[in-house]
Amino acid sequence: MAFIKAISYYLPEHVLTNEELVKEFPEWSVEKVAAKVGVNSRHLSSNSETAGDLAEKAARKLFEEYSIDPKSIDFVLLCTQSSDYALPSTACILQHKLGIPKTAGAFDYNLGCSGCIYGIAIAKGLVAANIAKNILLLTAETYTKYLHPQDKSNRSIFGDGAAACLISTEGFAEIGEFDLGTDGGGAESLILKTGAAREPKPNGKESVDEEGHVRRDDYLYMNGSDVFNFTLDIVPPMMQNVLYRNKLDQDVVDYFVFHQANKFMLSTIRKVCGLPKDKFYINLENTGNTVSSTILIGLKNSLNDGTIKTGMKVMIAGFGVGLSWGGTILRF
Structure with a gap:
């Protein structure tokens, strides 16, 4: 273990x-x-x-x-x-x-x-x-x-x-079984095109996407609607897979700490998955989206303020750039 x-x-x-x-x-x-x-x-x-x-x-x-x-x-x-x-x-x-x-x-x-x-x-x-x-x-x-x-x-x-x-x-928290997944076909939805081996030098290219956002090869580009739709597609089945692999029903999970992408996306996920507000962590107010650190920051804050206590089962999950996703259960 x-x-x-x-x-x-x-x-x-x-x-x-x-x-x-x-x-x-x-x-x-x-x-x-x-x-x-x-x-x-x-x-x-x-x-x-x-x-x-x-x-x-x-x-x-x-x-x-x-x-x-x-x-x-x-x-x-x-x-x-x-x-x-x-x-x-x-x-x-x-x-x-x-x-x-x-x-x-x-x-x-x-x-x-x-x-x-x-x-x-x-x-x-x-x-x-x-x-x-x-x-x-x-x-x-x-x-x-x-x-x-x-x-x-x-x-x-x-x-x-x-x-x-x-x-x-x-x-203090036993790590459970995982559900992991990847869809590299969505790589273009969140990408920084230049600066690595494929295209090492800046190219200055700019274009406008279907949402009217300027896409710049030399800077991070995110197609917000694509990433949003991807998240709504993968999070519900990922949750069910995590529950199945950990032999749990959804209602026995005490708390959910998901990647803090943005408030609107998280609120939509919560509603789609049928999760009560008091069991779902949303707190980006003073940090923003810190990418791979959001879940650990959320866990730390929830431990510090007493939201997560000994005996609780907590689902954690991340999703985004890759496209990539994963989740597991922590037993405190």
């Missing part, structure tokens, strides 16, 4: 409020942004601050908060789509910076909104195979560096941040 033993997170110091954002887009109002996406402010990484820097700070918070000795870590996983270098893996650099033993394994994996779930699944597999006993799972993203200054939609949604989680042979 594998368990979550500790969770912490770190948010960059600089905060961008809706009041500051709408000064750049006078056609919007503070109330409109808050109502549409559920975000009042978001944290932005500085020009010199990388995903690796955020992950390091989240890990150090974890070590301090739970009195964890870095020398007890025997594997490091880092989920990021904004790694410090093309190579080597940022996880390898973090192993050295954090004082984790050289006997530890370490690697990055490139996933977004489902990345936390995949990381927990990988960590559980490492424990089950007796490869590692104390896995440091890190999620860190600096998506705001990929956004065009005039992309008001995505700038209102995304924030930067990192989370750290220790997965071990004992802990």
